[in-house]
Each structure stands twice: as C-alpha cells, then as structure tokens.
Amino acid sequence: MKKVAVKLGIDSEDLASCVSCGLCLPHCPTYRVTQEESASPRGRIALMRQAESTGLIDQTFVDFMDACIQCRGCETACPAGVPFGSMMETTREALTQQTSYQSWWRRWGYRVLGCPNILTIGSRALAVLQRLKLLPSKLALPKIPLMQAPLVPSGEDVWLFTGCVMDVWMRDTHRATQRVIEAAGAGVRFPDKKAACCGALHVHAGLGEEARRLARRTMSAFPGDAPILVDSAGCGAQMKEYGHLLNTSDAHKFSQRVLDVHEWLVNHLDELPAAHANPPRIAIQDPCHLRHVQQAHDPVRVVLARYADPVILDDEGLCCGAGGAYSALYPDTAAAVRERKIESINRAQVHEVASANPGCLLHLQAGGVRVRHPLEIVDDLMRKDI
Ligand code: SF4
Ligand code: SF4
Numbered sequence: 001m002k003k004v005a006v007k008l009g010i011d012s013e014d015l016a017s018c019v020s021c022g023l024c025l026p027h028c029p030t031y032r033v034t035q036e037e038s039a040s041p042r043g044r045i046a047l048m049r050q051a052e053s054t055g056l057i058d059q060t061f062v063d064f065m066d067a068c069i070q071c072r073g074c075e076t077a078c079p080a081g082v083p084f085g086s087m088m089e090t091t092r093e094a095l096t097q098q099t100s101y102q103s104w105w106r107r108w109g110y111r112v113l114g115c116p117n118i119l120t121i122g123s124r125a126l127a128v129l130q131r132l133k134l135l136p137s138k139l140a141l142p143k144i145p146l147m148q149a150p151l152v153p154s155g156e157d158v159w160l161f162t163g164c165v166m167d168v169w170m171r172d173t174h175r176a177t178q179r180v181i182e183a184a185g186a187g188v189r190f191p192d193k194k195a196a197c198c199g200a201l202h203v204h205a206g207l208g209e210e211a212r213r214l215a216r217r218t219m220s221a222f223p224g225d226a227p228i229l230v231d232s233a234g235c236g237a238q239m240k241e242y243g244h245l246l247n248t249s250d251a252h253k254f255s256q257r258v259l260d261v262h263e264w265l266v267n268h269l270d271e272l273p274a275a276h277a278n279p280p281r282i283a284i285q286d287p288c289h290l291r292h293v294q295q296a297h298d299p300v301r302v303v304l305a306r307y308a309d310p311v312i313l314d315d316e317g318l319c320c321g322a323g324g325a326y327s328a329l330y331p332d333t334a335a336a337v338r339e340r341k342i343e344s345i346n347r348a349q350v351h352e353v354a355s356a357n358p359g360c361l362l363h364l365q366a367g368g369v370r371v372r373h374p375l376e377i378v379d380d381l382m383r384k385d386i
Pocket of ligand 1 (some may be wrong): 013027028029031039040041044067068069070071072073074075084
C-alpha cells in the first residue's frame with residue numbers, strides 16, 4: 001500500500017494522555033513475543049499520533065494496528081488511564097471505512113457470525129469433514145457436534161445469552177451453566193435467534209455499522225427487566241458496552257442488566273449444594289475481557305472456590321493469544337503468546353484449568369491444555385456425593 005490519506009478521528013486528549021513511560025510494555029503480549037516497539041501499546045500510540053498529524057498512513061501502520069490482540073492488558077497496567085481499547089476501535093473503524101483494510105473474505109466471515117442458519121449448516125459440514133478426517137490437523141479444531149438438542153427453558157427469573165460459535169460448538173457448556181443457575185434456585189430463559197451474535201468481533205474488526213446493527217437486534221431479543229447472564233467473557237464485555245456503542249438510553253439500560261454469570265452466582269452461593277472435603281486444585285485463566293474490560297474476574301475465583309482449590313497463575317493476567325478471531329488470523333503469534341501462558345500453567349502444577357471464555361478455552365485446548373469452563377467444573381463437582 002502506498003501512503004494514503006486517512007482521518008482516524010481519535011480524541012486528541014486521549015492521544016495526548018500517553019506519557020510514554022513504557023509501564024505497559026511487559027503486559028503487552030505482542031511486544032513480549034516480538035520485542036518490537038511498534039508492536040507495543042506505546043509504539044502503536046506513537047504511530048496513531050503520527051497518522052493524525054500527517055493525515056497519512058501506509059501498510060506498516062495497518063499491519064501494526066491489525067496485529068494488536070485488543071486484549072486491553074495495557075489499559076489495566078497504565079498509570080495514566082490511557083483508553084487504549086477505544087482508541088484502537090476508533091482507528092480500526094476509520095481504516096475499515098476509508099481504506100481497503102478489511103478484505104471481502106474477512107467481511108464475509110464476520111457477516112456469517114450473525115446468520116445462525118448459515119453458521120449451523122457450515123458447522124455441520126465441518127463436523128462431517130472432521131469425522132472423515134478431511135480437515136488439516138494444523139487447524140486444531142475441537143470435536144464439532146454433528147447435531148445438538150435444543151436448550152429447554154425452565155423459568156423466567158434470568159436470561160442466558162447463547163451467542164454464535166459458542167452455541168453451535170459448545171452448547172453443553174450452556175447446559176452446565178443452566179444446571180448451576182437452577183441449583184441456585186432460578187429458572188432460565190433463552191433468547192430467540194435475534195440474539196445470535198453480540199457483535200464483539202465486528203467492533204474489534206472496525207465494522208462499526210454491522211456491530212451496531214447486531215447490538216440493536218440482540219437488545220430486541222431480551223424483553224422485560226430480568227438479568228441477562230452471559231457465560232462468555234468476550235460477549236459479556238461487549239454487551240456491557242452497548243450503552244457506549246449505541247449511546248441511547250435503552251442501550252444504557254440494557255447494559256446495566258448484563259452480568260457475567262459468575263457475578264450473579266456469587267450472590268446465590270448459599271443455595272448451591274454443600275462443598276466437598278477434598279477440593280481439586282484448578283488453575284484459573286482470566287480471560288482478558290473478564291479481567292481488563294469487565295473487571296469481573298474475582299467472582300470466578302469465589303464461585304469455583306466453593307468446590308475446588310483455585311490457583312492463581314503467576315503471569316498477572318497476560319493474554320493467552322486467542323483474541324477472538326486473532327488466533328485464526330495470526331496463528332504463529334497466537335501460538336507463541338500461548339506458550340507463555342502454558343509455561344505459567346505448568347508452574348502451577350494443577351490437575352486442570354478453568355477459563356470463562358470460549359475463545360481462550362478452545363485456543364488453550366488446541367495447545368494441549370486440559371481446560372474447561374468454570375461452570376462445567378462446578379456442575380460436575382456439585383453433583384458428586386460428598
Ligand atoms: S491491547 Fe493488548 S496487544 Fe494491543 S497493545 Fe494493548 S496490550 Fe498490546
Ligand atoms: S499507554 Fe500508559 S503505560 Fe503505556 S506508555 Fe503510555 S502512559 Fe505509559
């Protein structure tokens with residue numbers, strides 16, 4: 001790409017808020033792997049400033065922006081409160097609108113996420129190819145279900161968001177979540193297909209219009225006032241940001257109803273079956289969008305601690321490399337980032353790992369880690385005889 005004119009439109013105060021201290025660098029997975037300044041938060045902000053002052057960008061700029069995992073570990077580490085996540089989202093939306101940044105095949109892939117019928121058919125085709133051993137093993141896909149029974153509602157106390165890929169590949173996780181919620185005394189309701197995708201990956205890709213369309217559609221699938229529980233950290237983070245994304249009073253009210261399911265469960269722990277005498281040691285991998293965006297990682301520890309001995313990893317919540325579509329777009333970097341997470345898991349010497357985000361879970365499984373959703377573990381343990 002030659003130099004092209006672009007107006008990013010980042011708030012000038014946000015751009016100026018970075019004091020270039022570099023305290024975020026050790027918390028940035030892409031910097032840790034590449035050791036390149038331009039692959040760090042500080043370096044990316046310097047490139048954004050340059051683009052805003054000259055009005056020009058080139059392919060190098062696009063590559064460094066695209067290779068950000070959007071984990072937002074830099075935001076948590078930053079003493080100056082730089083809102084890196086929203087700066088990156090603004091940058092990507094400007095690139096998508098003003099350049100050929102997002103190719104047709106990427107746009108098509110994101111579009112499919114919002115079409116549950118196409119997603120189901122495509123998933124079944126993959127499941128058949130997988131059973132015929134016609135899928136390359138380097139894709140490291142989990143065992144994709146051929147057919148799935150529908151989820152059966154049990155009441156109207158809470159909604160459970162089901163999502164796109166998670167629902168077609170990991171519906172058993174929703175079933176386990178439902179059983180734990182029911183054991184806590186609440187009936188569970190499921191949305192219709194209008195809530196087929198929260199739009200998180202679209203925001204990350206800079207597809208703002210599509211993300212806003214999906215957000216409005218998702219909101220329409222949850223009438224009433226009941227809490228909306230989410231068992232996918234990435235989706236929950238996005239739905240909590242609908243107020244910011246749509247900037248309407250309805251969207252703000254909707255976001256206030258959204259809770260990560262562990263946030264709801266911590267207030268209903270006494271209703272759950274009694275704990276066990278010999279709890280297994282389980283390491284907790286904090287999904288970035290639970291720790292850095294929702295700041296709701298502690299409830300996972302509390303819920304799991306009723307039945308297990310939770311072990312906190314020693315890497316201060318460093319990203320695992322999954323990053324939504326990132327592990328598919330940048331498999332080598334994603335695997336190199338994952339290696340650091342696996343080293344931390346190995347040091348913890350645990351029986352199993354818990355991860356509350358489907359993307360992280362599948363990415364770690366592909367790296368050979370024994371990992372399940374925390375509520376699948378809780379569902380198993382709470383039903384064991386004491
Ligand atoms: S969001 Fe994550 S990958 Fe991107 S610059 Fe910040 S720490 Fe690095
Ligand atoms: S983003 Fe924050 S932590 Fe990183 S260099 Fe800028 S001010 Fe320092």
